[in-house]
Amino acid sequence: MGETxxxxxxxxxxxxxxxxxxxxRWGESALRTSRSPQSRRIPVGLKEVVLAGxxxxxxxxxxxxxxxxxxxxxxxxxxxxxxxxxxxRHVVDxxxxxxxxxxxxxDEVPPGATVVFSxxxxxxxxxxxxxxxxxxxxxxxxxxxxxxxxxxxxxxxAGYTIILVGHEDHDEVIGTTGEAPDRIRVVADxxxxxxxxxxxxxxxxxxxxxxxxxxxxxxxxEVLRRRFPGIVGPSKDDICYATQNRQAAVKELARQVDxxxxxxAANSSNANRLREVAEAAGARAHLINDVRDIRAEWxxxxxxxxxxxxxxxxxxxxxxxxxxxxxxxHTTVRELRVVDEAVKFALPPxxxxxxxxAGKPLGRSSPLSS
Numbered sequence: 001m002g003e004t005x006x007x008x009x010x011x012x013x014x015x016x017x018x019x020x021x022x023x024x025r026w027g028e029s030a031l032r033t034s035r036s037p038q039s040r041r042i043p044v045g046l047k048e049v050v051l052a053g054x055x056x057x058x059x060x061x062x063x064x065x066x067x068x069x070x071x072x073x074x075x076x077x078x079x080x081x082x083x084x085x086x087x088x089r090h091v092v093d094x095x096x097x098x099x100x101x102x103x104x105x106x107d108e109v110p111p112g113a114t115v116v117f118s119x120x121x122x123x124x125x126x127x128x129x130x131x132x133x134x135x136x137x138x139x140x141x142x143x144x145x146x147x148x149x150x151x152x153x154x155x156x157x158a159g160y161t162i163i164l165v166g167h168e169d170h171d172e173v174i175g176t177t178g179e180a181p182d183r184i185r186v187v188a189d190x191x192x193x194x195x196x197x198x199x200x201x202x203x204x205x206x207x208x209x210x211x212x213x214x215x216x217x218x219x220x221x222e223v224l225r226r227r228f229p230g231i232v233g234p235s236k237d238d239i240c241y242a243t244q245n246r247q248a249a250v251k252e253l254a255r256q257v258d259x260x261x262x263x264x265a266a267n268s269s270n271a272n273r274l275r276e277v278a279e280a281a282g283a284r285a286h287l288i289n290d291v292r293d294i295r296a297e298w299x300x301x302x303x304x305x306x307x308x309x310x311x312x313x314x315x316x317x318x319x320x321x322x323x324x325x326x327x328x329x330h331t332t333v334r335e336l337r338v339v340d341e342a343v344k345f346a347l348p349p350x351x352x353x354x355x356x357x358a359g360k361p362l363g364r365s366s367p368l369s370s
Contacts, residue, residue, distance in 0.1 A: 046327065112136070115136070117139045125178060152179040156183040206233045255281055260283045
């Protein structure tokens with residue numbers, strides 16, 4: 001991220017062709033929001049729309065969506081997905097249209113059927129129930145979440161009380177806690193960290209949810225280190241690369257614009273944290289699911305608007321938002337890129353084995369391709 005200001009402002013991934021905004025990364029999605037952005041253009045006379053880079057899909061989300069799409073190709077519809085594969089309704093609806101059936105619990109899945117576990121991970125008891133029902137499981141848990149699970153198991157076996165920094169109602173935290181429910185204590189903020197009591201203060205470890213605010217988590221860990229000087233933690237930060245990169249980008253973005261619009265679902269932890277980071281950096285910020293949520297008064301007096309997207313948000317939603325905000329011939333659109341990403345995760349071995357058994361090669365198709 002040590003690029004100069006001039007390099008930061010280069011519009012990488014964004015190009016203009018005959019005055020129309022084009023996209024270098026993702027093609028057109030089969031799913032569009034129900035109301036055309038052009039018919040809802042907000043006449044605010046914006047001087048500039050600035051896109052954060054990176055934004056949108058991370059490697060774990062791309063992998064999870066690809067797993068569902070490949071499973072549909074190899075196994076055939078329907079396949080079942082426990083919980084939302086990622087926290088974005090547009091993604092869920094698009095995959096549902098292709099034959100995926102989303103369920104809350106495994107008892108909604110017919111015995112012997114194929115079920116995909118979401119990117120957020122599951123507790124061991126969920127895996128046990130799937131075996132008991134004879135389900136064929138494909139695990140789409142993000143490898144970075146799996147890393148946290150393995151750390152929890154290791155610390156629990158060593159006799160530590162594990163302090164898990166996160167939100168106790170989030171699917172990821174529920175899954176991680178399930179690895180050692182008698183050993184794990186969940187704390188969400190500095191106040192809870194200050195009040196926490198543990199059986200043996202000399203045997204304490206900490207882990208974090210992967211999608212938290214980097215700054216807020218740092219503050220909680222500082223409290224834990226002060227209260228428990230011998231506390232141990234992972235050798236590498238649990239907050240994933242994509243969360244850190246998107247927060248770094250939106251922090252810089254917020255310094256250059258009047259308003260930041262964050263595309264993401266209300267139940268997406270990383271999208272909510274992006275809004276909070278933008279506000280903490282001094283910009284007015286709003287979380288929207290898509291263009292239908294935007295309110296004209298949010299942009300009153302704004303000359304520059306920043307746009308970013310949570311790690312579960314497809315790029316076509318960014319395109320629709322830019323089309324809504326842009327006044328052709330008047331509004332400049334550029335990208336503010338703070339770091340490039342080239343992370344790619346392998347598909348799970350169980351999916352590759354199913355494909356081999358079926359004699360069908362995996363196509364590694366683009367997520368949400370039509």
